[in-house]
Amino acid sequence: MAGSEHDYYELLGVRRDASESEIKKAFRSVARELHPDVSEEPDAEERFKEAVEAYEVLSKPETREVYDRFGRAGLRSGGFQPTGVDFGSLSDLFSAFFGDDLFAPPTARRQRGADVAAQVEIDLAEAASGAKRDVTLSVEIVCRRCEGSMMEPGSSSTRCQTCAGEGVVQQISRSFFGQVVRRHVCPSCGGSGTIIEHPCETCSGSGRESVERELEVEIPAGIHDRQPIRISGEGHAGVLGGQAGDVYVLVRVRRDERFAREGDDLVSMIELTMTQAALGDRLTVPTLEGEAEIDVEPGTQPGAVLTLRGKGMPRLDGFGRGDLRLLVNVLIPRRLDEEQRRVLEQFQASADAAAYDRDEGFFKRLRARLK
Ligand SMILES: [Zn+2]
Numbered sequence: 001m002a003g004s005e006h007d008y009y010e011l012l013g014v015r016r017d018a019s020e021s022e023i024k025k026a027f028r029s030v031a032r033e034l035h036p037d038v039s040e041e042p043d044a045e046e047r048f049k050e051a052v053e054a055y056e057v058l059s060k061p062e063t064r065e066v067y068d069r070f071g072r073a074g075l076r077s078g079g080f081q082p083t084g085v086d087f088g089s090l091s092d093l094f095s096a097f098f099g100d101d102l103f104a105p106p107t108a109r110r111q112r113g114a115d116v117a118a119q120v121e122i123d124l125a126e127a128a129s130g131a132k133r134d135v136t137l138s139v140e141i142v143c144r145r146c147e148g149s150m151m152e153p154g155s156s157s158t159r160c161q162t163c164a165g166e167g168v169v170q171q172i173s174r175s176f177f178g179q180v181v182r183r184h185v186c187p188s189c190g191g192s193g194t195i196i197e198h199p200c201e202t203c204s205g206s207g208r209e210s211v212e213r214e215l216e217v218e219i220p221a222g223i224h225d226r227q228p229i230r231i232s233g234e235g236h237a238g239v240l241g242g243q244a245g246d247v248y249v250l251v252r253v254r255r256d257e258r259f260a261r262e263g264d265d266l267v268s269m270i271e272l273t274m275t276q277a278a279l280g281d282r283l284t285v286p287t288l289e290g291e292a293e294i295d296v297e298p299g300t301q302p303g304a305v306l307t308l309r310g311k312g313m314p315r316l317d318g319f320g321r322g323d324l325r326l327l328v329n330v331l332i333p334r335r336l337d338e339e340q341r342r343v344l345e346q347f348q349a350s351a352d353a354a355a356y357d358r359d360e361g362f363f364k365r366l367r368a369r370l371k
């Protein structure tokens with residue numbers, strides 16, 4: 001092994017408490033700097049091997065701990081042998097540490113298809129009952145004419161001469177300390193290993209085509225505005241046999257003139273005449289699903305809330321429904337004829353403080369609503 005006894009942390013330029021990812025990052029940058037294709041330093045090979053050894057020790061928790069506590073002597077006592085020096089070629093060395101991604105160009109890979117977004121609009125009653133909508137999407141699929149082969153049916157392809165069907169070419173260069181092998185995606189065939197004589201006319205040789213797809217979207221009862229629905233596997237086709245993407249349908253719930261939504265509850269306003277509020281009444285009020293009856297107690301105050309249990313929205317992830325809350329507004333007559341005025345004056349003369357029995361409730365409610 002290399003004769004130097006440099007500190008591993010110093011070799012990589014990291015602190016002793018560096019995290020695994022910091023160590024990996026540091027090694028990458030040292031390796032890039034010392035890579036024989038890049039570096040002109042005469043001691044690049046030696047330093048490179050040292051860096052590899054340092055990385056090999058510090059990247060594994062067990063060897064790192066031994067090194068931290070007992071130094072290189074500790075490592076040797078356990079029979080540690082750096083593997084770096086055994087590699088014949090540097091590109092193999094890189095592959096061993098990082099896979100092919102450090103210097104090799106990207107190669108074609110199996111990929112999941114992209115997701116597709118769509119939007120539907122429903123009204124509040126549909127959000128309460130659940131609904132179905134057809135959405136039309138433009139989706140990329142595997143070309144049906146060539147079934148993804150990219151060739152005109154009946155035509156043939158030949159093995160790429162440049163790469164002998166491998167899809168990659170090797171470039172061998174000689175540096176001052178040996179042979180360096182680098183792999184590139186084949187420029188003639190783009191990595192496929194074959195040369196197509198007649199590209200598919202439908203997809204122009206891309207292997208993919210765009211189609212309109214109609215999907216029926218099931219919107220569950222109780223859905224909220226801006227809630228997405230995922231339809232799995234209906235998005236764009238994957239690449240090289242990868243899974244198709246998903247479709248995300250964003251549901252917009254139109255504003256309702258009568259009801260505001262608050263979680264699973266609905267809130268609405270109810271108007272009582274002065275006398276209805278004072279005398280009490282039975283009223284018919286609108287709900288999302290037709291009309292309902294409600295009893296107004298005598299002495300109902302402005303700002304009171306009448307609750308119709310279970311007349312709100314269905315709960316999306318559970319049983320039951322929210323409530324319908326009706327805020328009471330009391331209408332005071334603006335115009336009185338003579339007879340009405342006389343009756344009210346008579347009422348005023350007879351009504352004492354007890355008739356109004358002013359409780360603090362109204363002011364509390366008012367204050368709460370003004371906050
Ligand atoms: Zn095609």
Ligand SMILES: [Zn+2]
Nearest residue numbers: 160163186189
């Ligand atoms: Zn090729």
